[in-house]
Amino acid sequence: xxxxxxxxxxxxxxxxxxxxxxxxxxxxxxxxxxxxxxxxxxxxxxxxxxxxxxxxxxxxxxxxxxxxxxxxxxxxxxxxxxxxxxxxxxxxxxxxxxxxxxxxxxxxxxxxxxxxxxxxxxxxxxxxxxxxxxxxxxxxxxxxxxxxxxxxxxxxxxxxxxxxxxxxxxxxxxxxxxxxxxxxxxxxxxxxxxxxxxxxxxxxxxxxxxxxxxxxxxxxxxxxxxxxxxxxxxxxxxxxxxxxxxxxxxxxxxxxxxxxxxxxxxxxxxxxxxxxxxxxxxxxxxxxxxxxxxxxxxxxxx
Amino acid sequence: xxxxxxxxxxxxxxxxxxxxxxxxxxxxxxxxxxxxxxxxxxxxxxxxxxxxxxxxxxxxxxxxxxxxxxxxxxxxxxxxxxxxxxxxxxxxxxxxxxxxxxxxxxxxxxxxxxxxxxxxxxxxxxxxxxxxxxxxxxxxxxxxxxxxxxxxxxxxxxxxxxxxxxxxxxxxxxxxxxxxxxxxxxxxxxxxxxxxxxxxxxxxxxxxxxxxxxxxxxxxxxxxxxxxxxxxxxxxxxxxxxxxxxxxxxxxxxxxxxxxxxxxxxxxxxxxxxxxxxxxxxxxxxxxxxxxxxxxxxxxxxxxxxxxxxxxx
Numbered sequence: 001x002x003x004x005x006x007x008x009x010x011x012x013x014x015x016x017x018x019x020x021x022x023x024x025x026x027x028x029x030x031x032x033x034x035x036x037x038x039x040x041x042x043x044x045x046x047x048x049x050x051x052x053x054x055x056x057x058x059x060x061x062x063x064x065x066x067x068x069x070x071x072x073x074x075x076x077x078x079x080x081x082x083x084x085x086x087x088x089x090x091x092x093x094x095x096x097x098x099x100x101x102x103x104x105x106x107x108x109x110x111x112x113x114x115x116x117x118x119x120x121x122x123x124x125x126x127x128x129x130x131x132x133x134x135x136x137x138x139x140x141x142x143x144x145x146x147x148x149x150x151x152x153x154x155x156x157x158x159x160x161x162x163x164x165x166x167x168x169x170x171x172x173x174x175x176x177x178x179x180x181x182x183x184x185x186x187x188x189x190x191x192x193x194x195x196x197x198x199x200x201x202x203x204x205x206x207x208x209x210x211x212x213x214x215x216x217x218x219x220x221x222x223x224x225x226x227x228x229x230x231x232x233x234x235x236x237x238x239x240x241x242x243x244x245x246x247x248x249x250x251x252x253x254x255x256x257x258x259x260x261x262x263x264x265x266x267x268x269x270x271x272x273x274x275x276x277x278x279x280x281x282x283x284x285x286x287x288x289x290x291x292x293x294x295x296x297x298x299x300x301x302x
Numbered sequence: 303x304x305x306x307x308x309x310x311x312x313x314x315x316x317x318x319x320x321x322x323x324x325x326x327x328x329x330x331x332x333x334x335x336x337x338x339x340x341x342x343x344x345x346x347x348x349x350x351x352x353x354x355x356x357x358x359x360x361x362x363x364x365x366x367x368x369x370x371x372x373x374x375x376x377x378x379x380x381x382x383x384x385x386x387x388x389x390x391x392x393x394x395x396x397x398x399x400x401x402x403x404x405x406x407x408x409x410x411x412x413x414x415x416x417x418x419x420x421x422x423x424x425x426x427x428x429x430x431x432x433x434x435x436x437x438x439x440x441x442x443x444x445x446x447x448x449x450x451x452x453x454x455x456x457x458x459x460x461x462x463x464x465x466x467x468x469x470x471x472x473x474x475x476x477x478x479x480x481x482x483x484x485x486x487x488x489x490x491x492x493x494x495x496x497x498x499x500x501x502x503x504x505x506x507x508x509x510x511x512x513x514x515x516x517x518x519x520x521x522x523x524x525x526x527x528x529x530x531x532x533x534x535x536x537x538x539x540x541x542x543x544x545x546x547x548x549x550x551x552x553x554x555x556x557x558x559x560x561x562x563x564x565x566x567x568x569x570x571x572x573x574x575x576x577x578x579x580x581x582x583x584x585x586x587x588x589x590x591x592x593x594x595x596x597x598x599x600x601x602x603x604x605x606x607x608x609x610x611x612x613x614x615x
Contacts, residue, residue: 035418038414038418039418039419039420039423041414042414042415042418042419042423042427043423043426043427045411045427045430045431046423046426046427046429046430046431047430049430049431049434049488049491050430050433051456052434052445052446052449052456052488053433055449055456056445068453068454069454070454070459071459072454072456072459113339114339114340114343115340117336117337117339117340118336118337118339118340118341120336121333121334121336121337122337125330125332125333125336126330126333127330127331127333127334127337128330130333133337133341136349137340137344140344140348140349140352142545142594142597142598142601143348143352143594144545144548144549144570144590144593144594144597145549146549146551146570146573146590146593147351147352147355147587147590147591147593147594148347148348148351148352148355149577149590150351150355150358150577150583150586150587150590151350151351151352151354151355151358152347152351154354154365155346155351170347171343171346171347173339173343174340174343174344174347174348176344176348179340204332204336229436232438233436233437233438233439233440234438235438235439235440235552235555235556236551236552239555240578250438250440251438251439251440251441252440254440254441254444255440255443255444255556258444266448266454269444269448270448273441273444273445276437276438276440276441277437277441280436280437280438281433281436281437284432284433284436285429288428288429288432291432291436292428292432292496295493295496295497295500296496296497296499296500
């Protein structure tokens, strides 16, 4: 016992004996009490941030009669699916989910195609008015959505598109930040590649979709995540444009469910919130790295 | 490319001989083709509406009877409208509190995670802090409405347990806006936090070690190395948080509708009321224009101030 086996103590020994030349510095390995305390504090903070989610899910799985007991349930009592079924009886939740998916997919796919084409024009062609067009688009990033909503509403009303999903995705196809972001990205890809491709007889569409787009994978997926998330969670535009439950997207439908005071019990509303939160949470846990990277790139690149 | 870039900007008068070669003309034309979908959508949904919105602010219109030109009357009314002044003050208070709590909170949290957290703790904190951001405001607003419910809310219950009297959050004018500020902190902190964490990665380790070798303490390293090196990130976070906060609408419309006693009425909520509930389209457009001007002014001011403290690399 007293003679320690040298094989098992190498990790602790590194701290005292100087590391061999070229080895990474191991200065900060030793557990200090302050460090442990701060790690614990961080864990408590994380738990507090996550607590609403835990309460939400356990309440939505609890029998409505037991759901809002005091003291609160942190674990579901007698897991029931009754609350979830009640949601389907009060609002067309399947149709709403379908609407949400449709709008988000069309907005994301469409806006990326439009942005890729525009970014290519700004990055690779010389044409009259290029820099002023770019400047005008850039300054549009400062215009708040609320300033535009009234004229867009009038336009949609004239076109007979109020209370249709078109009113949601059509304006979403123009996404100025994506154009700006992709143009920066394309500019960083050497043009020698284009010229070599042109010598080989390639057209512009080939260069764009077979060369630049595959080379811009990280930028495109970051934008796709940002646009999809924004469309999926959008509340303002659906509130203005949609009125029929069958045409609503999930966030609006959720609020409509709660407003329908006559029917919806709190436990039912909780089940509905869970139905909206859970898919996003699962996608988030799978793609966490990409989510985080997309926000981080936007921040560092400005 | 180099040949195209060497071309002088085209002047309408007298094209210089030999300049517009066939290929350049084709390129020119193709540029417009590639740009056209974006340009058309831009004119229809951003540029056009922008001009129309400014024009509408000079009219009085209820969507039914023909619009009537009133000049600057909407704006003079605006300046004397006590409700608008209240909304303006609320919005500024909210945006200021939001920038302050998010930026400071996210920076401290990012520093702690970056310096101290073990890999597992770091993963758990990143996940727990970021996930509220991806949940739609509609879901967040409803969930917190129940959490703060005076009858069965979890938070009410725990405040009660430690012996304090919880306020009637959304019915008490003194507490409604702070409650919204707290909910917004929970929802949006993760976004700022991730940006801060990414910014911290850009601070060169050698620089910190060099400062430590020169005998700098932790506080000195923080103020003289970390903060200057992170200033572009801090600046970005401040601008983006302000712009987002100044347009706060979803939780207000869902939870309080601007009440009680206009205590949570924000500019965009007021715009919505005026435009889509009272159908005062001209007046609502004037409010929207005001929001635009304030955002632009504050953003420019932040950029102007940034020259003094943001470290250029």
